[in-house]
Amino acid sequence: MLRAQKVTLSYGAEPVLEGASLSVDAGQFVSLVGPSGSGKSSLLRAIMGLQEISSGRIETTGLEEGQIGILFQDDALLPWRTAIENVALGLRLRGKDSREAAEEARAWLDRLGLAGLGGRYPRELSGGQRKRVALAQVLARKPRLLLMDEPFASLDAIVRARVTQDVVDLVESEGIGVLLVTHDLEEAIALSDVVYLLSNGPRAHISHSYTVRIPRPRNLVKARAHPSFAPLYERLWSDLSEVVDGPREIREAA
Numbered sequence: 162m163l164r165a166q167k168v169t170l171s172y173g174a175e176p177v178l179e180g181a182s183l184s185v186d187a188g189q190f191v192s193l194v195g196p197s198g199s200g201k202s203s204l205l206r207a208i209m210g211l212q213e214i215s216s217g218r219i220e221t222t223g224l225e226e227g228q229i230g231i232l233f234q235d236d237a238l239l240p241w242r243t244a245i246e247n248v249a250l251g252l253r254l255r256g257k258d259s260r261e262a263a264e265e266a267r268a269w270l271d272r273l274g275l276a277g278l279g280g281r282y283p284r285e286l287s288g289g290q291r292k293r294v295a296l297a298q299v300l301a302r303k304p305r306l307l308l309m310d311e312p313f314a315s316l317d318a319i320v321r322a323r324v325t326q327d328v329v330d331l332v333e334s335e336g337i338g339v340l341l342v343t344h345d346l347e348e349a350i351a352l353s354d355v356v357y358l359l360s361n362g363p364r365a366h367i368s369h370s371y372t373v374r375i376p377r378p379r380n381l382v383k384a385r386a387h388p389s390f391a392p393l394y395e396r397l398w399s400d401l402s403e404v405v406d407g408p409r410e411i412r413e414a415a
């Protein structure tokens with residue numbers, strides 16, 4: 162569904178990525194982790210078409226216009242529109258009449274645990290509720306590929322657990338492909354089928370990829386108790402530390 166091959170990217174003379182490759186298949190949940198400043202957001206922006214690359218290829222297949230959903234860390238709700246209107250707007254832009262759009266918007270808000278809150282303005286909602294409205298807005302347009310850059314970072318633990326479970330349930334039921342940028346290794350493993358680790362920049366590339374063998378459908382609490390979880394977490398943690406600090410021998414020699 163999405164294939165980024167040997168992507169090289171820089172800001173002016175400052176190199177960021179060099180030869181970074183990854184792919185996302187339909188129905189696959191993929192996470193991208195790596196040190197701060199390594200170029201995760203830059204790679205995601207390049208995939209979104211918001212950032213030029215200097216070499217390599219980014220290909221999407223089997224996707225029509227409008228089938229890529231994007232969720233940034235900061236939600237982009239219109240403050241002068243209610244939750245329902247915010248969600249319905251995207252549907253109206255795609256040609257639904259206002260009643261149908263409002264009905265669908267309400268159904269999405271219900272599905273994400275916001276029943277009864279559709280008439281509120283963003284300022285009348287909590288941060289976690291706003292995040293859910295933003296998610297409803299993206300999901301209502303039925304993306305086939307969902308690109309997310311640390312969308313859950315500002316949520317408290319309970320809300321975060323619920324929203325991420327919602328996303329996983331949807332991905333499993335609708336067969337959406339997902340690419341998630343996150344700093345949270347536990348979250349990356351619990352949610353994903355594949356986790357990519359980006360090496361330290363400048364000139365970052367994908368240094369490791371891991372296949373998560375926890376069965377689906379997944380309950381995210383139970384996933385963390387799966388026997389393969391802790392060993393994978395330890396490996397990912399030690400590879401990430403190595404990527405940040407350099408290999409152990411070099412560190413000790415220094």
Ligand SMILES: Nc1ncnc2c1ncn2[C@@H]1O[C@H](COP(=O)(O)OP(=O)(O)OP(=O)(O)O)[C@@H](O)[C@H]1O
Pocket residue numbers: 172175177195196197198199200201202203204362
């Ligand atoms: N618009 C820009 N102009 C110049 N340099 C930039 C720009 N955006 C990002 N950078 C630089 O590119 C590098 C990669 O940034 P990027 O935001 O992709 O990192 P990241 O992996 O997402 O980091 P974090 O985990 O902190 O979000 C950093 O060194 C950053 O300073």
Ligand SMILES: [Mg+2]
Pocket residue numbers: 201202203
């Ligand atoms: Mg970033």
